[in-house]
Amino acid sequence: MCTTDVRDPDVRDPWLPDRLLRTERDALMPLLRRTPEASFDLRTACPGWTARQVLAHCAAALVRIVEGRLEEGVFLPEANAADVAEREPWPLGRILDELERGFTEAGPVIAETDGTLDAVALGEWVHAGDVREAFGAPGAYGGAGLELALPLLSVTSRRRETPALVGILPGRPEPVSLGNRIAGRPAARFHGEASTLIRIYAGRPLVRTRYALTGATEQELLIYR
Structure with missing residues (x-):
C-alpha cells in the first residue's frame, strides 16, 4: 500500500521511487521476456526511438544511478542518445538484464538523495507505458504502478x-x-x-x-x- 498521500505533495517519501521501480520490474520484465524480438523494433511515442532503444535508455539511466556515474549533463538528450548508441550492438537479452538490474538496485540509491532523482523513477514508469503502447499491450500509463x-x-x-x-x-x-x-x-x-x-x-x-x-x-x- 502506498504510504504517501497524494493530497500532500510537500511530503517526500524517499522509498516511493524504489517501490515504483520494483513494482514495474515485476509487471514489465515478464512481458519483455516473452515478447518476440521483432516487436522491439516497433516505434514508440518517443520521436525516433524504437521500443528497444527506449529500454536501452531506461537501463542505462538506472545503472548510471546504481554505479554513481552522474556527471554533469548525464541525462541531457545528447547523453541519452550516446547511451543508446553504445548499446546498439548488444544482444537484446543483455539490455533486458541490465534493465532488470536497474529496476532492482536503483531505488535504494535514489532514496538516499535529496529527491532530485525521483523524477527518473517516474520517467522509467512512463517509458514502460511507451513500450506497452508500442506492443499493443494493456495497461499503458496505468496498471499496478499507477497508485x-x-x-x-x-x-x-x-x-x-x-x-x-x-x-x-x-x-x-x-x-x-x-x-x-x-x-x-x-x-x-x-x-x-x-x-x-x-x-x-x-x-x-x-x-x-x-x-x-x-x-x-x-x-x-x-x-x-
Missing part, C-alpha cells in the same frame, strides 16, 4: 514548477493535487482518467482520450521537456 506513480507525480510536478491543478479522477473519493499555487491564479481543473493525466504531464499522445482541462494548457503542465 505509486500518482503521488510521485505530485512531488515531481511541484519540483518542476508546474501550475497548481486539482485532478478529479473516476473512482477516487479525493482529488489529486498537483503543481504549485500561483498568486492571483486559481488552480486548474482536470476531469478524466488517471492514465490520461499521466499522459498530459509526460507529454504523451492524447489520441483516443477524453478529458476536460480548464485553467491551464497541456504545455504548461509538462514535467519532461
